Amino acid sequence: MLHSLKKPDKIRALGVMALNGMFDEMDAKGVLRQALTDVLAGDVAIVSSFGADSAVLLHMVSEIDPSLPIYFLETGKHFPETLAYVETLKQRLGLTNIISLTPDPADLAQFDPGGTLWETDPDSCCHIRKTEPLEPALEKFGGWVTGRKRYQTAERGVLPHFELTSDDRIKVNPLAYWSDAEVIAYREAHQLPEHPLYAKGFKSIGCAPCTSAVGEGEDARAGRWRGLDKKECGIHFDFNGAIASPLAKTEHNLWKHDAFIADPFTPWADAYQPATARYTHVPLKTFIAHRAAFLANPHPLGLLVEAGDAIEDVESDLGRFASVAIAFPAFTDGRGYTTARLLTERFQYTGEIRAIGDVLQDQIPLMRRCGINAFVVTHGPTRHALEEGHLPEVALFYQPTGSTELPVGTRPFLRRPSPVKPETESA
Numbered sequence: 001m002l003h004s005l006k007k008p009d010k011i012r013a014l015g016v017m018a019l020n021g022m023f024d025e026m027d028a029k030g031v032l033r034q035a036l037t038d039v040l041a042g043d044v045a046i047v048s049s050f051g052a053d054s055a056v057l058l059h060m061v062s063e064i065d066p067s068l069p070i071y072f073l074e075t076g077k078h079f080p081e082t083l084a085y086v087e088t089l090k091q092r093l094g095l096t097n098i099i100s101l102t103p104d105p106a107d108l109a110q111f112d113p114g115g116t117l118w119e120t121d122p123d124s125c126c127h128i129r130k131t132e133p134l135e136p137a138l139e140k141f142g143g144w145v146t147g148r149k150r151y152q153t154a155e156r157g158v159l160p161h162f163e164l165t166s167d168d169r170i171k172v173n174p175l176a177y178w179s180d181a182e183v184i185a186y187r188e189a190h191q192l193p194e195h196p197l198y199a200k201g202f203k204s205i206g207c208a209p210c211t212s213a214v215g216e217g218e219d220a221r222a223g224r225w226r227g228l229d230k231k232e233c234g235i236h237f238d239f240n241g242a243i244a245s246p247l248a249k250t251e252h253n254l255w256k257h258d259a260f261i262a263d264p265f266t267p268w269a270d271a272y273q274p275a276t277a278r279y280t281h282v283p284l285k286t287f288i289a290h291r292a293a294f295l296a297n298p299h300p301l302g303l304l305v306e307a308g309d310a311i312e313d314v315e316s317d318l319g320r321f322a323s324v325a326i327a328f329p330a331f332t333d334g335r336g337y338t339t340a341r342l343l344t345e346r347f348q349y350t351g352e353i354r355a356i357g358d359v360l361q362d363q364i365p366l367m368r369r370c371g372i373n374a375f376v377v378t379h380g381p382t383r384h385a386l387e388e389g390h391l392p393e394v395a396l397f398y399q400p401t402g403s404t405e406l407p408v409g410t411r412p413f414l415r416r417p418s419p420v421k422p423e424t425e426s427a
């Protein structure tokens with residue numbers, strides 16, 4: 001019997017290319033109307049920063065359907081003027097479905113307890129305050145609308161009306177071809193309220209600590225993360241930060257939630273420092289050798305458990321790690337299964353547990369039974385099986401795992417997963 005898994009929609013990529021061809025000459029409102037009422041009708045959300053020129057897109061949305069869901073990333077770091085502007089536009093445009101997304105308090109407590117992560121690690125700050133809250137909200141939709149424009153930065157200079165993201169969603173950019181002058185003209189023609197900071201030189205407005213006014217001749221977004229080599233907050237990262245291109249997909253190796261997705265973690269390198277490393281799986285022995293420095297490190301980290309490592313040695317520190325990577329050096333090496341079961345059953349670890357190394361199609365169901373919920377897969381046939389939704393089911397096993405599998409049957413060494421118990425019939 002085969003599990004049915006989500007199959008990537010390759011036709012969608014070609015469809016997005018066709019959409020760009022069909023609607024290339026259409027004006028912004030026409031593109032938006034097509035997206036909201038036809039291409040993605042009932043399956044689309046708006047994401048707005050309520051920044052300097054958000055009023056234009058939101059005005060167009062309000063004229064098509066003011067009840068559409070509009071997500072606002074309430075990072076906890078906005079200017080008070082921006083929070084006031086959310087209310088101003090809501091009232092002026094009659095928007096009835098603005099949804100504020102806030103960071104997970106547990107993430108803030110773990111990674112940004114002092115609220116200063118933006119100073120030392122803005123990528124991680126954006127990740128926990130923007131990307132993480134937005135992802136589950138957008139999971140419900142086949143696409144979302146942004147207000148990005150080509151003129152804003154060189155990186156956005158090739159922005160199309162329709163993009164296909166790496167998770168097969170369609171991102172719609174109705175204002176992609178607009179100039180700064182057109183935004184201003186539209187705002188004036190429709191007498192839309194201006195963001196209170198716009199007149200003070202803030203031409204692109206994000207979180208207060210990371211936004212400054214721009215001078216004459218500067219890019220509109222030059223005041224964002226000024227002085228840093230950072231241009232985007234992360235929610236628009238795709239294909240390693242590039243603007244998404246319909247057919248130029250980067251191959252991702254991390255299989256999670258039934259899809260290959262971008263991996264925020266990179267392998268540990270000797271040059272990394274315990275106090276500053278981030279988004280990497282620290283080898284268990286290295287962690288123990290520099291435990292105090294790693295515990296003082298504010299950035300998201302994972303733990304690498306290699307064959308022969310004892311996970312019990314770091315039991316009290318497991319809460320420090322967002323992910324635990326278990327190495328499977330060979331198909332025949334079963335020590336990783338024991339580590340996974342200790343993590344889930346004895347230590348109640350609830351973060352990501354990923355398998356790395358020799359991860360093959362037949363092992364994945366067994367790994368899942370032990371609590372492994374992510375897989376780094378480079379083996380071609382296994383990748384193909386996952387993409388096509390073909391995984392073998394484990395019908396017989398020798399040892400039950402966790403509390404969900406009870407030994408049944410007459411021979412204790414050959415067991416089956418417990419069937420759902422029938423209701424007891426009353427006599």
Ligand code: SF4
Nearest residue numbers: 118122125126207210
């Ligand atoms: S823009 Fe700055 S404060 Fe806001 S989430 Fe990103 S790094 Fe943090």
